[in-house]
Amino acid sequence: MQAGSRDLERAAEALASRLPEPLGVYARLAYNYRWAWDPDGPDVFRDLDPERWEKVAENPVKQLQEASTAGLSAAAQNPELLARVAAVEERVNADLNRPPHDGPASTERPIAYFSAEYGFHGSFPIYSGGLGALAGDILKEASDRAWPLVAVGLLYRHGYFRQRIDNRGWQHEYWVDTDPDRLPAALVTDDAGKPITICVHIGTEEVVAQIWRTNVGRVPLYLLDAERPENNESARWITSRLYIGDEDTRLAQYMLLGIGGVRALEAMAIEPSIVHLNEGHAAFASLELAKREYSGQGSLGPALDVARQRTVFTTHTPVPAGNDTYPAHQVESVLEHMAGTLGVNASEVIRLGRTNPEEEAEPFGVTQFALRTSRAANGVARRHGEVAREMWNAMWPDKAVDDVPITHVTNGVHIPTWLGRPMWALLNQHLGEDWLDRATDPATWAPVEDIPAQELWAVRTQQRAELIEYVRHRAVVDRLARDESRPYAEAAAAFDPDVLTVGFARRLATYKRLNLLLQDVERAIRVVGSDRPIQVLLAGKAHPRDDAGKSLVQGLFSMKHAPGFAGRVAYLDDYDLRMAAHLVRGCDVWINLPRPPLEASGTSGMKNVMNGGLQLSVLDGWWAEGYDGDNGWALPGDVDPDHGAQDARHAHELFRLLEEEVAPEFYTAGEDGIPKNWVTRIRRSLRTLGPEFGAGRMLEDYEKKVYGK
Structure with missing residues (x-):
């Protein structure tokens, strides 16, 4: 897995050659995202120039490229900052130099993880939402566990769309060019210094792609890029945008x-033991694996059987729109050469x-193709596994639903990435500084019961206050940018760090049911403005072609001038x-309000x-297996074909x-100002959910239930 490593070093x-000598450590750290989940990593970059750090979206390479000479000179003479960044580098290097995990793969035959999107850091815009964030968390957890794993994706020159909401609540999209030379990435070259390229016949066209590498800790992520002089404009456009609307271009992706x-892995002399397809976007990988086994004579079946034994597949959605299908003639035209x-x-x-x-009239589905060409498949929660087995039962007509060969591995999150610094420090103090290495063991979380209520509440109060400070600034700016009146915009300053704060942020599909928040407007007004007030923070994007999803936000904006809403409800x-x-x-x-079982x-x-x-x-989803009656609150998960009645009940x-x-x-609260029952519920939530829904448990399940089969 050395391909591209020397390119990153160069x-x-x-970059170091442009900096004062003492700051060379920053350049070395910048080209591996491992700093991003070190406790002090983000702060040592921010403290070079906090204003610039925000403007470059926390991109360390761009930060160093754009930093002023005066600022760099001052940092080079700051012994406290230099000591901190040296300590970060020491911790990062110690982590990267650990021996590899002994499991179903090896450094000679790693796991190859394929995904259309990766959300490992906000400065690298090749993700749209939950699928990408999950992929990013898997890479980081694999690094933490020293798994021999490489990742493969596409380098989108325009990424995913950026969103602007107008003052009527309608979403507008725009795209921003990504310059890979200003990212922590390098073009992979051969011994002669020339870019390594591969070719793929897509229809009648031969598309050439080069390969970029970025490091996510120990995991190399290789990204294919069609921005090559050999390609015409249409071919270059293949790697332009994530989830592009044009079907022919998306199929080409x-x-x-x-x-x-x-082919890129082969060109870099990487021979994977397992190919893991994260969703159906990379399903055609099986064809290339089979091609390498095909003798040129007889049936393709035996070669596909060999490819199948190396391939596993994760399906992520029970929503039909999330399982792409194409008319047979459209697929035939792009697959003809292959x-x-x-x-x-x-x-x-x-x-x-x-x-x-x-059934020749039936379209081609990438999910069906991936299921047929993989030796193991899984959904991403226990209930999703059940839904997926029922959904795809017709592919195995001789099997009962329970016997359909789709298991489940419930998703988990990379804890260090998402943990606020105050909570991290509190858990270090009470669980032991090595608790993250033991996070899948329920015994690790048992000491949560002994955390003094005052300490736990203080941390929650601090993290809420930090959020409200962010919202006060962000909501005012967003409203002014929409040409809202100044009084309405400035009302966002009324958000209060001591008020119960509720969040609803996710992809804006209709089945997510943002509209439930407005089923009873009078009650909503009463809730946000009562003597026990609630402030609500909302965010999310609808796909550019999903007008129904966009209308959810428009409905919300129709109530923006309701009494009390301006200073209690914000759409970011x-x-x-x-x-x-x-x-x-x-x-x-x-809050999460999906229509079950979607x-x-x-x-x-x-x-x-x-x-x-x-x-x-x-x-x-995950809450169906996480909720125990005392660690949060729940709405029923029953399936009801009468959506109107169900929405009314749930609202x-x-x-x-x-x-x-x-x-x-x-x-x-008691006389000490602490809500004892609330803190008790937090303790139970941490103790019951902490060991079950981290990415460590997820990877352990993949090793036992999917990779080891």
Whole structure:
């Protein structure tokens, strides 16, 4: 897994040459994101120039490239800062130099993880939402566990869209160019210093891609990029935008990711033992694996069987729109050359992507193709596993639903990434500084019961106050940018660090049901403005082509001038990983309102849990297995075809819980000002959910239930 490592070293050396000599350590750290989850890593970069750090979206390379000469000179003469950054480098190097994990893979034959998006840091914009954040957390946890793992994706030159909400609540999208030379990445070159490239025939066109490498701790992430002089503009556009709307371009992305990804590993002399497909976007990887086994004669079946034994697949969504399908003729046109190299007609490959292979009118589905060409498959929560087995039962008509070969591995989150510094320090103090190495053991979390209520409440109060400081600034700026009146914009300054703060932030699909918050407007007004007030923070993006999702926000904005809303309810534009970190660390309660059973897992609530937040969610996804009656609150997870009636019931129960249970428990404090019952619930939440919903437990499950099969 050395391909590209020397290229990154050269990039770091070139950056260091522009800095005062004592600051060379910063250049070395900048080219490996391992600093990002060191306790002091983000702060040592921020403290070089806090204002610039914010402007460059916490991109360490850009920070160093744009820092003023005077600022760098001052930092080079700051012994306290130099000592801190040296300590960060020492910890990072010690972590990177540990021996590899002895498991189902080795450094000679690593696991290759394929994903269309990766959300490992806000400064590297190749993610859209939960799927990418999950992929990023897997890479970081794999690094922490010293797993031999490489990751493969695409380098999108325009990333995912940025969002601007107008004063009517309508979403507008725009894209920002990404310059990879200003990212912590390097072009992978050969011994002669030339970029390593691969070719993929997509239809009648031969598309050339180069490979960038970025390091996420011990894990190299290789990103294919079609911005090459050999390609015409249409071919270059393949790696332009994540989840691009044009179907032909998106299908070409999947070809490049799957087939091109396997070829890129081969070009870099990386031979994986396991190929893990994170969603169906990279499903065509199986064809390339089979091609390497195909003799050129006879049936493709035996070669696919060999490829299948190396491939595992994770499906993430029970929502039909999340399982891409394409008309057979469209797939046939892009697969024609690849099928020819395998000695078969494209129609034979297309059959593998149908639920019913003989039904020629049925479109090709990437999820079906991935299920048919993988030896193991899993959903991402216990209930999602059940839903997936029922959903895809027709692919195994001879099996009962319970026997469909799809298991589950419930998602988990990378705890150090999402943990607020005050909570991290508190848990270090009471669980032991090595507690993160033991986080999957329930015994590790037992001492939470002995954390003094005053200390736990102080940390929650501090993290809420930090969030409110962020919101007061961000909400005012967002409102002014929408051309709102100054009184309305400045009303955001009324957000109070001592008021119960509730968060709802996620992708804005209709099944997420943001509209439940406005089912009873009079009650909503009463809740936010009562003598036990609640302030609500909202954020999220709808897909550019999802007008129904966009209308959810527009409905919310129709009530923005309701009494009390201006200073108690805020919609924050352009939700991303950086904003998510503020929200999950500071919110007291995290709300999730999916229409059951359409939530595959959900991970934002897990991040909030690790920070002492409490959940008020529908019993779907991960919360269906996390809720125990005393560690949060729940809405029923029953399936009801009468959506209107179900929405009315759930909205009523949501407001009842907020008014009659959540707010009274938060505000009922003893003489010391501490709400004892609330703190008791936090303790139970941490103790029951902490060991179960971290990424460490998730990787242990993958090793036992999927990789080891």
